[in-house]
Amino acid sequence: MSPGAGAALRLLAASVDAKAVAEIGTGCGVSGIHLLHGMRPDGVLTTVDPEPEHQQFARQAFRACGFASNRARFIPGRALEVLPRLADAGYDLVFCDGDRQEYSDYLAESLRLLRPGGLVVFEGVFANGRTVDSGPQPTEVLRLRELLRTVRESQELVTSLLPVGDGLLCAVKR
Numbered sequence: 225m226s227p228g229a230g231a232a233l234r235l236l237a238a239s240v241d242a243k244a245v246a247e248i249g250t251g252c253g254v255s256g257i258h259l260l261h262g263m264r265p266d267g268v269l270t271t272v273d274p275e276p277e278h279q280q281f282a283r284q285a286f287r288a289c290g291f292a293s294n295r296a297r298f299i300p301g302r303a304l305e306v307l308p309r310l311a312d313a314g315y316d317l318v319f320c321d322g323d324r325q326e327y328s329d330y331l332a333e334s335l336r337l338l339r340p341g342g343l344v345v346f347e348g349v350f351a352n353g354r355t356v357d358s359g360p361q362p363t364e365v366l367r368l369r370e371l372l373r374t375v376r377e378s379q380e381l382v383t384s385l386l387p388v389g390d391g392l393l394c395a396v397k398r
Contacts, residue, residue: 225251225254225255225258225263225321225347226389226390227330227396228388228389229272229347229388229389229390229392230254230255230257230258231258231260231388233259233319233345234258234259234261234262234388235257235262236262236317236343236394237259237261237262237263237317238262238263239343240316240317240341240342240343240356240374241264241304241316242259242262242263242264242267242309242316242317243263243266243267243268243316244267244268244270244301244314244315244316244317245259245263245267245268245269245270245302245315245316245317245318245319246270246271246272246307246310246315246319246334246337247259247269247271247272247316247318247319247321247344248271248272248303248307248318248319248320248321248322248330248339249272249273249303249320249321249322250271250278250279250287250298251270251273251278251282251346251379252278252281252282253281253282253283253284253285253286253319254285254297255290255319255321255347256269256271256282256285257285257286257289259319260286260289260295260296266293267293267295267296268295268296269295269296269297270296270297270299270310270315271296271297271298271299272300272301272303272306272307272322272350273298273300273322274300274301274302274303275300276300279298279300280378282296282298282376283296283298286336287325302391302393303322303323303326303330303333304326304329304330304333305328306331307333307337307392308333310337311337312336312337313336313337313338313339313340314337314339315337315338315339316338316339316342316343316349316363317325317338317339317343317344317345318330318333318334318338318342318343318344318345319344319345319347320334320344320345320346320347320349321346321347323347324351324364324367324368325363325367327346327367328367328370328371328374330346331344331346331374331375332370333381335397338397339397340397340398341396341397342396342397343390343395343396343397344394344395344397345370345394346371346392346393347389347390347391347392347395348389348390348391349368349371349372349390349391349392350387350390350391351364351365351368351386351390352390353370355369355372355391371393372385372393373396375393378395378398379398380397381395381396381398382395382396382398383396383398
């Protein structure tokens with residue numbers, strides 16, 4: 225995650241006064257650190273990743289940044305198996321940085337998870353410039369284009385595409 229994308233995430237979490245955030249794709253914890261910095265001091269980040277070693281690394285990174293252990297809940301597993309078990313309308317923000325081919329499925333789950341006025345954010349929607357390239361594209365890029373089209377045409381969402389990092393697609397649930 226670029227510093228600009230991280231700063232944008234921190235700002236977005238603060239703008240919705242996030243107390244409950246779901247993150248798809250823990251990675252090494254960089255995005256989680258930015259989210260935690262933008263969240264309310266009593267907020268909890270629920271982070272999902274299929275790789276337990278990623279979550280262990282993130283846990284250490286959060287601790288090194290001074291976050292109490294009760295500020296993050298780590299759930300190992302595939303996002304599309306874990307998300308259905310999370311509470312309907314229980315989240316202020318959902319950050320998606322998992323398998324880009326599953327982004328459209330993450331959108332459907334995110335809309336269920338978000339409270340009205342909540343925000344869903346997708347990382348990497350530029351796919352290194354390939355989403356606007358006119359040549360033949362891999363399935364990942366075609367799925368990203370499908371997501372962009374779905375979000376743009378939705379009457380349930382207010383959207384913006386932020387040109388930071390590899391692109392942040394943001395959508396507020398009405």
